[in-house]
Amino acid sequence: MTLEELITALETADPTLVLPHGFTNPHSYRGFYEDLAFEPATDVRVTDMLADARDALGETFEGWKGGEYKMRRGTDCWLAHEGMLGETLGPLLIRLMLDAGICDTALHAAEQPATVEVGQPRITPDPDGDGAILHLPDITHLDSQAWAVDIGLTSAALHDLRALLHASPDSARQDTQTTGDEVVILPPTTQLAYRLEHRCEGETAWRQGIPGLGLRWTYAERSKADQKLTEARTRWPQYEHRMVTITTTVSEAVADGVRP
Structure with a gap:
């Protein structure tokens, strides 16, 4: 799971949950210094985990034996104590953490005004x-x-x-004017994308995405989609999995003569 995917998963989770098992303290992973790791923690709030993940994005950490490593959106994430090896932070592990969470009603009531502020774009x-x-x-x-x-x-x-x-x-943009000149229609182009779907044995309908988080990622490269399909079949053998090809035809019209 990348750092961007981890942040997205936590942003969609219930912010009032307190997890018996979660994580804290982002740092450079001992196994691969360019990767990000979080230390295991108990009785931790989802909001605190999200804050740690957001704070790590764009942050530069020192490797275990030196060097500086900047954490980016595509950085892989791990669960490990600082200076030690650990396990991958994946969608299934995050879902298990969230499913075990307990809603802290007192926390929800006390922090209601702050929740509105956190939810602002x-x-x-x-x-x-x-x-x-x-x-x-x-x-x-x-x-x-x-x-x-x-x-x-x-x-x-x-x-x-x-x-x-x-x-x-x-957001300020300079207005443009058209002079009524001829509009040029460009030839349509075709774009391909690939998405994964799954279903339980006996079900007739397919669900988009993968089990667990259910995020509906779409891949531009067939090789990447094939890799994710293989991983899904290995990780969730109790489901049926398939890949769907999405074909989109794009047409563009260019107004010749548009001037500032």
């Missing part, structure tokens, strides 16, 4: 480049494609996002 610098990352914690739907991501938002979340983008200086 925000823009942070991209640690892997010169761009930015848009964080949307309050989503109702997620479907990632090779060329786009479909995200569902509540009316309140959409209002907050509009306010955020309006306040951001990067």
Whole structure:
């Protein structure tokens, strides 16, 4: 599981949960210094785990025997005490941690105002480049494609996002005018993507994604999808698994003569 996938999983979890077994203290993994590890912890809140994971994104840690290693969105994550080897932090392990969680009703009542603040959208610098990352914690739907991501938002979340983008200086754009010149229709192009589906024995309907977290990742490369399909069949043999090819035809129209 990458750091980005870990953050996404924790963002969709119940923030009032207290887990009998979780993690804390992000650090450079002893086995592979460029990877990120968290130390096992007991009676830890989901919100604290999420804060540790977010804080680690873009942070530079010192390796066990020296060197500096920056943790990025695609960094692999492990569960291990600092200076020791451990096990991979994968979707199944995270789901088992979350399923064992207990809702702390007192915590929920005491931190209700803070929960609203944490759920606000925000823009942070991209640690892997010169761009930015848009964080949307309050989503109702997620479907990632090779060329786009479909995200569902509540009316309140959409209002907050509009306010955020309006306040951001990067959101200002110079208006353009068209002169009525001819519109050029480009030849359509075909794009392929691949997604995994699974079902229990005896079921007729297929479910998108993999068991456990159920995140519906879509892969642009067939080789990557084949690898994930093999991993899913090995990790969850009690399910049937298959790969679906998604073919999308894209047409573009270019207005010749658009001027600032």
